[in-house]
Amino acid sequence: MHYRQAFSEDSVTLSKIHEECFPRYWDSSAFTNFFAIENTRAVLAEKRVGPQVTPVAMMVYRVVHESSDIITLAVCHPWRRQGIANDMMARAIAHAKALGAKSMFLDVEDGNQPALGLYESLGFRQINRRKDYYKQKDGSFTDALVMTCELA
Numbered sequence: 001m002h003y004r005q006a007f008s009e010d011s012v013t014l015s016k017i018h019e020e021c022f023p024r025y026w027d028s029s030a031f032t033n034f035f036a037i038e039n040t041r042a043v044l045a046e047k048r049v050g051p052q053v054t055p056v057a058m059m060v061y062r063v064v065h066e067s068s069d070i071i072t073l074a075v076c077h078p079w080r081r082q083g084i085a086n087d088m089m090a091r092a093i094a095h096a097k098a099l100g101a102k103s104m105f106l107d108v109e110d111g112n113q114p115a116l117g118l119y120e121s122l123g124f125r126q127i128n129r130r131k132d133y134y135k136q137k138d139g140s141f142t143d144a145l146v147m148t149c150e151l152a
């Protein structure tokens with residue numbers, strides 16, 4: 001797997017991965033807007049076989065002084081459970097620490113067991129709950145859990 005920093009010209013690719021992985025996806029302009037925000041970085045995971053490049057996963061995170069946030073993270077279905085999200089998180093954590101971050105925060109939908117399993121395995125713990133934070137396609141709402149991890 002090849003991991004590289006993504007840029008504004010990758011916004012369509014980032015959006016396609018997001019669409020494949022989330023019921024309510026962010027369009028490419030949402031990603032383009034992220035690139036305009038200082039201290040925000042996007043990463044693409046690609047499978048490269050000869051000249052063929054297949055986008056596999058992406059993440060967006062932000063580091064501001066001593067605090068860092070995972071904004072989004074997604075791995076396309078055929079590539080799940082192969083350690084890719086774990087690798088991307090490890091890279092983001094290492095980068096955030098190198099920039100001086102002391103803690104990392106993220107929001108995750110209540111009941112998203114794969115993501116909760118991932119974050120708990122990395123040492124994140126729940127510190128808050130945002131009631132009815134996510135609107136579902138059917139109009140119902142689900143809570144967001146706010147999680148944090150100290151970056152020792």
Ligand SMILES: CC(C)(COP(=O)(O)OP(=O)(O)OC[C@H]1O[C@@H](n2cnc3c(N)ncnc32)[C@H](O)[C@@H]1OP(=O)(O)O)[C@@H](O)C(=O)NCCC(=O)NCCS
Nearest residue numbers: 073074075080081082083084085086108114115117118121
């Ligand atoms: C959550 C997600 C990013 C995990 O990606 P992944 O590459 O499959 O995760 P990894 O292979 O790196 O898994 C690392 C650890 O996370 C946990 N985990 C991952 N998938 C899991 C699942 N389906 N059930 C329970 N735990 C899971 C496990 O602890 C796993 O370690 P293990 O395989 O040694 O048991 C992926 O399922 C995804 O893109 N889901 C849809 C989008 C999403 O929910 N993103 C997170 C938003 S907060």
